[in-house]
Amino acid sequence: MFELLGVPPQALFGQVLLGLINGSFYAILSLGLAVIFGLLNIINFTHGAQYMMGAFVAWMCLNYLGLNYWAALLLAPIIVGATGVAVERLLLKRIAHLDHLYGLLLTFGLALIIQGVFRNQYGSSGLPYAIPPQLTGGQNLGFMFLPNYRAWVIVASLVVCLGTWFLIEKTKLGAYLRAATENPTLTQAFGINVPLLVTLTYGFGVALAAFAGVLAAPIYSVNPNMGGDLIIVVFAVVVIGGMGSIMGAIVTGFSLGLIEGLTKVFYPEGAATVIFVIMVLVLLVKPAGLFGRAA
Amino acid sequence: MKLKTILATTALATLMAAPAIAQQITVKAGVLNDRSGLYADLAGEGSVIAARMAVEDFKAAEKGIKVEIVSADHQNKPDVGSTITRQWYDQDGVDVILDVPTSSVALAVSQITKEKNKVHINSGAGTSDLTGKACSPNTIHWTYDTYALAQGTGGAMVKAGGDSWFFMTADYAFGHALERDATATITKAGGKVVGSVKTPFPGTDFSSFLLQAQASKAKVIGLANAGSDTTNAIKQAGEFGIVAGGQKLAGLLVFISDVNALGLQAAQGLVLTESFYWDRDDGTRAWSDRFAKLNGGKKPTMVQAGVYSGLLHYLKAVEATKSKDSATVVAKMKELPTDDPLFGKGSIRPNGRKMHDMYLYEVKKPSESKGPWDYYKQVSVLPAEQAFQPLAETGCSLVK
Numbered sequence: 001m002f003e004l005l006g007v008p009p010q011a012l013f014g015q016v017l018l019g020l021i022n023g024s025f026y027a028i029l030s031l032g033l034a035v036i037f038g039l040l041n042i043i044n045f046t047h048g049a050q051y052m053m054g055a056f057v058a059w060m061c062l063n064y065l066g067l068n069y070w071a072a073l074l075l076a077p078i079i080v081g082a083t084g085v086a087v088e089r090l091l092l093k094r095i096a097h098l099d100h101l102y103g104l105l106l107t108f109g110l111a112l113i114i115q116g117v118f119r120n121q122y123g124s125s126g127l128p129y130a131i132p133p134q135l136t137g138g139q140n141l142g143f144m145f146l147p148n149y150r151a152w153v154i155v156a157s158l159v160v161c162l163g164t165w166f167l168i169e170k171t172k173l174g175a176y177l178r179a180a181t182e183n184p185t186l187t188q189a190f191g192i193n194v195p196l197l198v199t200l201t202y203g204f205g206v207a208l209a210a211f212a213g214v215l216a217a218p219i220y221s222v223n224p225n226m227g228g229d230l231i232i233v234v235f236a237v238v239v240i241g242g243m244g245s246i247m248g249a250i251v252t253g254f255s256l257g258l259i260e261g262l263t264k265v266f267y268p269e270g271a272a273t274v275i276f277v278i279m280v281l282v283l284l285v286k287p288a289g290l291f292g293r294a295a
Numbered sequence: 296m297k298l299k300t301i302l303a304t305t306a307l308a309t310l311m312a313a314p315a316i317a318q319q320i321t322v323k324a325g326v327l328n329d330r331s332g333l334y335a336d337l338a339g340e341g342s343v344i345a346a347r348m349a350v351e352d353f354k355a356a357e358k359g360i361k362v363e364i365v366s367a368d369h370q371n372k373p374d375v376g377s378t379i380t381r382q383w384y385d386q387d388g389v390d391v392i393l394d395v396p397t398s399s400v401a402l403a404v405s406q407i408t409k410e411k412n413k414v415h416i417n418s419g420a421g422t423s424d425l426t427g428k429a430c431s432p433n434t435i436h437w438t439y440d441t442y443a444l445a446q447g448t449g450g451a452m453v454k455a456g457g458d459s460w461f462f463m464t465a466d467y468a469f470g471h472a473l474e475r476d477a478t479a480t481i482t483k484a485g486g487k488v489v490g491s492v493k494t495p496f497p498g499t500d501f502s503s504f505l506l507q508a509q510a511s512k513a514k515v516i517g518l519a520n521a522g523s524d525t526t527n528a529i530k531q532a533g534e535f536g537i538v539a540g541g542q543k544l545a546g547l548l549v550f551i552s553d554v555n556a557l558g559l560q561a562a563q564g565l566v567l568t569e570s571f572y573w574d575r576d577d578g579t580r581a582w583s584d585r586f587a588k589l590n591g592g593k594k595p596t597m598v599q600a601g602v603y604s605g606l607l608h609y610l611k612a613v614e615a616t617k618s619k620d621s622a623t624v625v626a627k628m629k630e631l632p633t634d635d636p637l638f639g640k641g642s643i644r645p646n647g648r649k650m651h652d653m654y655l656y657e658v659k660k661p662s663e664s665k666g667p668w669d670y671y672k673q674v675s676v677l678p679a680e681q682a683f684q685p686l687a688e689t690g691c692s693l694v695k
Contacts, residue, residue, distance in 0.1 A: 119331065264503035
């Protein structure tokens, strides 16, 4: 059997698939960030903490309320999204007219506070959360054993990503949103409630993060640090894709997951840094990101 | 008249108290560990609680020793740990630094402690280099090390037929030391290592590496990592059907806080090596119950137990020598036999290695566990002399 750079092709297919699975987390998270940045101009550093909250709400639903994974998949984004709405109304709204930097600092501080509270309450080593019984086991694809749950993660995130893209780019509501970003004053003059749109958009972006958190809960232990570890990578993904570009977030999310997965095979030590190397290269060539429009 | 009496009494009292003040020794102990990251549950605030319990149980104040405890977060970063260590020694008058999980940080702290001629009692870090080629006259390594872990879990797995290994190694000092020591044990016992992969530290997704391990067809996959790295790897190995496919997982360093995080459903059957388990005998149970009350119901890990035991022994040496001069105290610590309810009787070798028995445990099935934190059943005891590296082989310059 021939080998590609010392790795059997079958093993390589397995790694490609795994890369796509990780990429789906990057895609949903960076999509949420892109939506929020595109429409609110806020660099939402709380996103990682909101992702973590999604996982914790799923755990709480199970342990305090006895609600299963499927219920959590629906409830957690709503609950965490609602906290997002509160954050927007109470805090972000007041600094909306200021420089980006204020939003970044505010959301970063908020993330530290949320993580600290969860760490104090639940410790740092994580809480167990089992894979739902309907999705245990897996399929033998010949070249790899694909756990059913991971296959579900790819499908769920693709559906959510494309649905969001469709909502923003192809519907009337999306058109209002985009108009509100381009020219809020004019849009408001047409009788559209722009502040409400902005609030709901932030809530929606946060709900996306929470959705990813619920998806992640059975794979990684539910851990207060899970968002903090991920957020920097996701920001790199957003920057590479182009800040605010919806399609850019989705495409680069999946492809960087793939590249990272392949790095783990060929040069595992570099897996933690490869995304940042790509970020540097992309910014040198296209400062607005691959799909971004130059300001 | 009245004023005169008061003044006279005060003066007299001061005079009488003066000799006592002169004799009093003030010790400042710094607990330096991870308080926010992946090792915060196995060390963290629990280690500070353990240190306070040591001071209380030693009745330091009654013996004329005033002990002050400070703590800080090294964030698992050697540079952060070094800065705090220097500040503690140079500005804050810290005499002894305790705990310090994360081998890369521990090696840095040990080096600075030697420069500044203070004392470092390490409980949290694994690398056997601390008492090997990087040994120091000022460092005592208390709880466990990579050599003992390799002897325990590695030796047991090879004996049980696991003679081919693939390592998933956390890419820093601890992981490298553990892989090296385990490889030596496995080869010595007649097994072989067919491959290994260095994983970024800390990591979250190990599926890529697990797939490589699976493809290697090794009988045992050795996890040379710790904390949430280990728990994530074990969880994901279950997902990919690795254990169901006939390969075995060897968690070379698994703490009780990790088992708690995994849940017995995922952790059952795991074989692991520890130097302390809360439910071993009446002494450990009584101490651990007190500890758990102060620590939100969580039982102590071996790292936290080691902080207690190490500080207790240090204070004994300070009392015996009436001094806190580093060379004097460390010499006394090595001379005095160690004895406490947590680790039993033991000693400290010239290279700074604390000697005590190590235990091989198997994680219970959910049906066997009687309640929260009832997780282990004992498989065997490794006598100290077998568990730790023979003195002559350590390569420590203090051993002539």
